[in-house]
Amino acid sequence: MKRISFKNGNIDIAGNIHLPADFDENRSYSALVLATPGSSVKEQIGAIYAERLAQRGFVALAFDPSHQGESGGEPRDLENPAARIEDLRCAVDYLTTLPYVDAERVGLLGICAGGGYAISAALTERRFRAVGTVVANDIGEALRRLLPDYRQTLADVASQRTAEARGAEPRRDPWIPDSLKDAEDAGITDPDVLEAVRFYRESQYRHPNSKNRLLFISYGGILGFDAFGLVPDLLTQPLQVIVGGRRGTTGQYEAGRRLFDLSPSSAKDFFVVEGAGHYDMYYKPEYVDPAVDRLSTFYMQYLTK
Secondary structure, eight states: OEEEEEEETTEEEEEEEEOOTTOOTTSOEEEEEEEOOTTOOTTTHHHHHHHHHHHTTOEEEEEOOTTSTTSOOSSTTOOOHHHHHHHHHHHHHHHTTOTTEEEEEEEEEEETHHHHHHHHHHTTOTTOOEEEEESOOOHHHHHHHHSSOHHHHHHHHHHHHHHHHTTOOOOEEESSOSSHHHHHHTTOOOHHHHHHHHHHHHSTTOOTTOOOEEEGGGHHHHTTOOSSTTHHHHOOSOEEEEEESSOOTTOHHHHHHHHHHHOOOSSEEEEEETTOOTTHHHHOHHHHHHHHHHHHHHHHHHSOO
């Protein structure tokens, strides 16, 4: 693995490139850009998938989004769909400068919210020759569905922006409860939320750069985001959609099915990892390994000359 950085405008993006075990800088490789879940940093889900795909012979780039993790950008903890998508464009800009990357063989993999961002980027970024998703979600649709009253949230965002313009402290809310105890105290029993808390806050994958804080005004951009609306018109690349077979409140199965059905591509595949829930697909080998097998076959088919 190599630590690297690239630019999104004036923002320094911090990334890790995962390389095949027999890497030879004089060779030319297919490369993959990974779009990670909301709140996640490159050392978590991105590293899990990038490491496994590098073992299959790909150069795989995982990075922290603008405003998050080790990457630059103010204000901190901003989740901005437009910035997330531009990060992906800038990532492929960077890869095309590397002598060992074949610019004609670059693919994209998006996981969870990163799946929606990956699709949105691929609509108009033709340098991504093939697109894969794992438990993809359109974060805008998901939050419009999950928030108790998203119209009121937008009104609250407006009030918060005015307050901050007048000097108030920025508001930062937890993405999820900070601990299982906090979830219990809040009366949360949803298995998907509890599994998210276990992974991000109480497992070996907890990371200090993943702070579990969302700048509240982010909701203004997120709630207006539509990842899949233009798929029938603009998504031309081969598409691999992977979902967990155990459905839950994240809506990952339904979102993946909708994405697959909307895609006009004749080169598309829908793969169900039976028994897996949303967060199982992040890190449990019995579910991640079959997903990586499918992705590897897909990318080898469509990222070859």
